[in-house]
Amino acid sequence: MxxxxxxxxxxxxxxxxxxxxxxxxxxxxxxxxxxxxxxxxxxxxxxxxxxxxxxxxxxxxxxxxxxxxxxxxxxxxxxxxxxxxxxxxxxxxxxxxxxxxxxxxxxxxxxxxxxxxxxxxxxxxxxxxxxxxxxxxxxxxxxxxxxxxxxxxxxxxxxxxxxxxxxxxxxxxxxxxxxxxxxxxxxxxxxxxxxxxxxxxxxxxxxxxxxxxxxxxxxxxxxxxxxxxxxxxxxxxxxxxxxxxxxxxxxxxxxxxxxxxxxxxxxxxxxLAERRGETQLQLFPNPAPAGAPFTLRVAAPVVAASISVLDALGRPVPATITPAGPTGFAVAGLAPGLYSLRVSLPTGPAMRRVVVQ
Missing domain, CATH: 2.60.120.200 (Jelly Rolls)
Known part of the structure; x- marks a missing residue:
């Protein structure tokens, strides 16, 4: 043939x-x-x-x-x-x-x-x-x-x-x-x-x-x-x-x-590449209660320094990010509002939104 x-x-x-x-x-x-x-x-x-x-x-x-x-x-x-x-x-x-x-x-x-x-x-x-x-x-x-x-x-x-x-x-x-x-x-x-x-x-x-x-x-x-x-x-x-x-x-x-x-x-x-990559990130609970940490789980191992938190206008805001398991992180210190978590993955950037209330 x-x-x-x-x-x-x-x-x-x-x-x-x-x-x-x-x-x-x-x-x-x-x-x-x-x-x-x-x-x-x-x-x-x-x-x-x-x-x-x-x-x-x-x-x-x-x-x-x-x-x-x-x-x-x-x-x-x-x-x-x-x-x-x-x-x-x-x-x-x-x-x-x-x-x-x-x-x-x-x-x-x-x-x-x-x-x-x-x-x-x-x-x-x-x-x-x-x-x-x-x-x-x-x-x-x-x-x-x-x-x-x-x-x-x-x-x-x-x-x-x-x-x-x-x-x-x-x-x-x-x-x-x-x-x-x-x-x-x-x-x-x-x-x-x-x-x-x-x-x-x-x-x-x-x-x-x-x-x-x-x-x-x-x-x-x-x-x-x-x-x-x-x-x-x-x-x-x-x-x-x-x-x-x-x-x-x-x-x-x-x-x-x-x-x-x-x-x-x-x-x-x-x-956007960041939007395509959002399936690589999981957030729970979302909405998250103010004053309590919430969990970010990432599909691939990364370090905390690769994670940034942005406000609704895209400006970086300070947050406490600590490892919680092989691919998880506890995120705390955010006031009530809408935020985006941006993570630099080996395959490119990914972003996920979270509401703190």
Whole structure:
């Protein structure tokens, strides 16, 4: 049998074909794309912009000037989706965006949550992706609601991401399979069910399964609220209460696959080597109680001098780090706050976040 020689040229051609296929896939079902490259324009031309208040532009993840939206809590961008985001209680949809912040306040990457536009209807509708101040630094997704039953479906990640680093967040809602997933940096996240009614649905690892009562209240059509001019109107806005940077917001009328979400993440943001290496580090407990040491376990033997502690702004802070076993360390002396532990491993740097409270 003659074996085919797999040359570098063949490899390059294969990779280019794969990349083109991935890009083509990510254009399927694309309703709107807001790259925020010194403008609020939808690159697809499908959606319009109603207003942009108190916004600026700053560097993106590649440090390109004026290539990301910059907001300081009071700014927002109202868009006109032209009916494209009316998913109701049956439509599949996905949303992805790049973000960077150190804020722990309640704030939206994007939201169209509001009151029902139907007279006499007390239900809330629409969805929210961002942070909630009761779940500090965790990516939070909210969907629909009912005034009589309290808030609607609410899901949060177990990890925190208000670390002043660029990340991507994506939510994928599949009504055809009654599943919701939240991704950060292209990886499906373990979820916590914050819904007030257990019959709204349940979490198993990275998947929230929508229950019968959850289906009834999970109306993803945009709700209404008072606009910046005081007029009651349909909500669709980036950056409500957000303090930080946003980039590359994308809306889809279908449920993206996990492979597509990972591919989109690699296109939007270059994953940092430190983020790739975080699986080499374990922290427990996390959150850690103030005044007590917590344990850092490293996949490979290192010395304490290779470990540094950074605050939310990336500045080194003093800490007491002592060996605890062959690959473990006790870390103490940190005041309440959000920190990153950076470890120089033989394979490269790795970083992990910890909340001290």
């Amino acid at each position: 003659r074996m085919k020689l797999f040359t570098l040229s063949t490899l390059a051609t294969t990779l280019l074909a794969y990349s083109a296929h991935a890009q083509g896939s990510l254009n399927t079902g694309l309703l709107g794309r807001f790259p925020f490259d010194n403008a609020t324009t939808d690159a697809t031309g499908n959606m319009g912009v109603n207003s942009a208040t108190n916004i600026a532009y700053g560097p993106d993840a590649g440090n390109r000037a004026s290539a990301a939206l910059r907001l300081t809590s009071t700014g927002e961008v109202w868009i006109v989706p032209n009916g494209l985001l009316d998913f109701g209680i049956t439509g599949d949809y996905s949303f992805s965006i790049g973000f960077k912040t150190i804020s722990s306040a309640t704030q939206a990457f994007f939201t169209n949550q509001g009151s029902s536009a139907t007279a006499g209807n007390t239900n809330a509708q629409g969805w929210f992706l961002g942070f909630d101040n009761s779940r500090v630094g965790k990516v939070y997704f909210g969907l629909g609601g009912n005034a009589a039953q309290g808030n609607g479906i609410g899901l949060s990640t177990t990890n925190t991401y208000n670390d002043n680093a660029w990340h991507t967040a994506a939510v994928v809602v599949s009504r055809s399979s009654n599943r919701i997933q939240v991704f950060v940096d292209g990886v499906a996240q373990a979820l916590v069910n914050n819904s007030p009614n257990p019959n709204f649905g349940s979490v198993s690892g990275t998947v929230f399964s929508i229950g019968a009562q959850g289906t009834a209240i999970s109306n993803a059509s945009p709700g209404t609220s008072a606009s910046t001019t005081g007029v009651q109107t349909v909500i669709s806005r980036f950056g409500l209460g957000f303090n930080g940077s946003l980039d590359e917001g994308r809306f889809y009328n279908r449920a993206l696959t996990s492979t597509e979400v990972a591919s989109l993440n690699s296109q939007v943001l270059a994953t």
